[in-house]
Amino acid sequence: MSRENLVEVEFRHEDEDTLLADAGESSSIVEHLLSVQANRLQAGQPDSELRSLSHLDEENVKLLEHQVDAAHRALFEMGGKALLADEVGLGKTIEVGMILKEMHYRGTDDAVLILTPAQLAQQWQAEMLEKFGLDFTCNYDDDFAGFDGHDHIIASIDTAKSERHRSTVLARDWDVLVLDEAHYVKNEDTDRYGLLEQLSYDYAFFLTATPIQNDVTDLYNIISLLRPGLFGTREAFHNYFVNTSQETLVNRNELQTRLREVMIRNRREETDIDFTPRNVTTRTFTPSPAEQDLYEAVTDYVRTAYSEDQGQKLVLMMLQKEVVSSPAALKQTIERQLDVEDGRPAHADQLEQILEWVDAVEKPTKLEQVQRITKEARERVDMGRVIVFTQFRATQQSLLDTLSDEGYTTHAFHGGHSSDEKEEIVERFEEEGGVLVSTDAMNEGRNLQFCNVMVNFDLPWNPMKVEQRIGRIHRIGQEREVYVFNIALEDTIEEYVLERLYHKIDLFQQSVGELSEILTRMEETGRNFEDEVFERLVGAGSEVELENDFDAMAVDLQEQRDLAEKIEDFNGGVFEGFDLGASDD
Template identity: 75%
Template sequence: MSGYDLVDVEVTHEPAGDLLDSLSEDGTEEDHLRSIQAVRLQAGQPDSELRSLKELDENSVKLLEHQVDAAYRALFEMDGKALLADEVGLGKTIEVGMILKEMHFRETDDSVLILTPAQLAKQWQAELREKFGLDFICNYDDEFEDFDAHDYVIASIDTAKSERHRRTVLDRDWDVLVLDEAHYVKNEETDRYDLIDRLSYDYAFFLTATPIQNELTDLYNVVSLLRPGLFGTRDVFHHYFVNGSQETLVNRDELQDRLNRVMIRNRREDTDIDFTDRTIDTRTFDPTPKERELYQAVSDYVKGAYGQDQGQKLVLMLLQKEVVSSPVALKRTIEKRLYEQSELTHADELETILDLIDEIDTVTKQERLLDIVEEARDNVEMGRVIVFTQFRATQQRILDRLVSEGYTVHAFHGGHSSSEKERIVEDFEEEGGILVSTDAMSEGRNLQFCNMLVNLDLPWNPMRVEQRIGRIHRIGQKRDVFIFNMALKDTIEEYVLERLYHKIDLFQQSVGELSSILSRLEESGTSFEDEIFERLMNANSEVDLENDFDAMAVDLQEQRELANKLEEFNSAVFEGFDLGEGDA
């Protein structure tokens, strides 16, 4: 950041605006470069209209006013370098699609690199092709050779930073860089940050719904990658904009002015989008005596095995989840465990569990699912219902049962190819019926044509539950959404539902709120699922377990309050600084 190093400058007696204005005056070379880039964008189109929009198919994409405004501002008011920071669910991908379409129209996109989290790369590829007619190669495609072999590339950021590809990515001068989930590069000590810092590009568009996750430094790091020098050095930034405890902003007007040069943030309440209501229906069922006996046997085995070898945590946690999903899912894991470890200390217990599984002739959840989908057949368009389960074995058993009852069914899981997944979704939309899916569907799919979802078994991480719900409860959904949660009474599943999720109303939180709550919990190095499992293992009685989960609910409520305070802090940064006159 040549020309911006102010470490040796005395700053205590000079107004923030005057000093920071001097930063821009020193950046003449960068300003000149930005002017050249702006001329490229406007070449032949001096009126700076989004002329490519007329080429879009209205049946493929419906553009909303805030999205069009964001694309225009990013291109022509921010000279092609912008942080798109809309709240979750407002269509930042659509905004980038419009930007790229316009740049293609103006022939300023000879090479484009889009970096995303791995699980979102194919979604980006599909949306840009289907909605904007833009063809990109994805690093997961068979045809992908390397980053220097294609001009329009979508790749996971971790692939780009890998030892195999990093040099090729950095050796190329890119016209356009798009970085999704930009908060992943908030830490300047990571390889991801270093990659973006070293990349060569003319235009850049970063996307994140959470520019600040824990402290204002997050925002500084992300913005400094996009627009170096905008905030000066880190020391100057902290001196002028943050008090010692990082809880109170100072010089807010100046910070707002500088953010307005690079960041666009739309909030749900500021748009004209009318999101439909979400209704949650949790149904708990008494297990049969045989199911209860099986659950107790598995829980006793898991607790005993964990007490002897805590390194088994993942497989033991899996058993505890499978036993409330279906006997057939549990059976496969038990058989595999016996086969792979023939001298296992607890072999007799595992054999007993297998015998108990074989004695079960009625699977309660499976039978009660029929009641729910029967309601849907009578009351929902084309009887469409999405049923989620975490396990392939459970999925197959449900499919077989539904087929035997005469239902039209569709299966979706991670083993399908990209083209197969597309066809399955199309068949579900056209034919109706029941789509039974694993969590391979929980991200990256838009299924607004369906408005009813069943969680047959429940992930212990509420973010994964929200990702499932987000497939149908999003922009474009015209009807109210109905979510059914199924749980067996007196099991870990019921505790998670009743004593955690419902107690602090997690089902009504936004993805952004959930992310804030969970990220604060996981800063301690403990995941949400680990915390649940540890409480289950350490409880000496049912009363202890209830008390432990009540305590966890209190902890989560406190995290939620912290998240709310963080949102108030974000509001101070992003939405106008209407917090009184003068600075703290």
């Protein structure tokens, strides 16, 4: 098998931009596809068309213009090695599916390896089969016989790099390598990077929505795996393309010219995708007297303990999150702190008092509100489907018990489930409806477009996690309006985070990419978002001081937004010209 079987000639029609613009006005993607391929045939390139697409079932996969174009460019303009860097939610997996379908049609896919994060392997397996009729064995399948026992494999990258399998993976000559979430291999000093550097393959397709996470070196490292030598050495790359003192990009035209050989990037606003509206309702509720006493007792303990021993910061931070999540979650942690072998722990009297306040809470206020939302959904939403997110397993169990007692069909999803169990849970939720109560084990990668109602029972202090939750249902394929309900208790840290921070950065209107740039700027200045929230909470001497501290943090966020916009300008210099086959000008 030779590369000439797949790519006989490269082709770029000089009027392709015009053609794509005209196609955007067409009511049918099929008409667009035929038009594009007719022009290519007229140009004398009989083998530079996606011949397999006419065999796809339109009921299983709806081909979008930018996806068809990306698949064609990756195969026929980039020689079968491409970085697919579309923004979040634009369907990079579908683009790879089209590419693999075409290669299968042409018989150039004898040995294919798809490497993904562990939690996404089986989702990839299902999508390739259901949408493209491509049958892959997954490393989580019962009949998985190793990396030398099958020709079409989807596997966790960490399984592939493990001591048990690494030598077998490296011993094969793969026709095609696909790498999902390629930004996870941006560090050249990791075992993941080392594995990919040594792999033998003819064609490769890497996927990431964030090719630059911290600095342009990330992009250099990823592309060097695809096209070694394209940018020379790392030192030469920096010296030639980056003005370190001013943090600006230089020699942009040449950088773009080289990137154009390997990278495709589509942005949301430059596609014809009409995302459904996102409706966000934030509801704050007055805690009961018992809940207020409990919150104050925990906050006093956290401040006192932290001032004496900052080494237990993570435990104290967890307590402060649990107290606004559920008494059940808080109780488990407090009991663990009291359960020590060597006598009584420090502040035992305070901890025992907290347990008394826990027992005094008869029914959590937020739990009552979830019941109202799910009741309304059961009456008005298809199959009553609602996803409820919480950070804590004890809170999850409390929600499941209460909703089950109310007669709801319930489903639990958490990190303790195996990959097979997670797939089964999602399938049951789709088929049976009801309420899925999930921890943040589901906050990234899963496709749940069949549901359009979400409740954030407790709110992560890191807003990226909230956006990732919402991204499970608000994505391509969602045909209904999306409704997100955020529940918080008044006069608690949760309300400060929600009202003074999330809304200051317009969280619920942000895309993941924009939000990532803001938070990345914060962490580059040495401040982790969650640490910052905690430090302001324990450091405030009064309610007024706490309000002022959070207002100051909101100002800091605005400054980070301004810096993020400068970074966006920087990235624009890198990415400009990669959208829908734009010209070289």
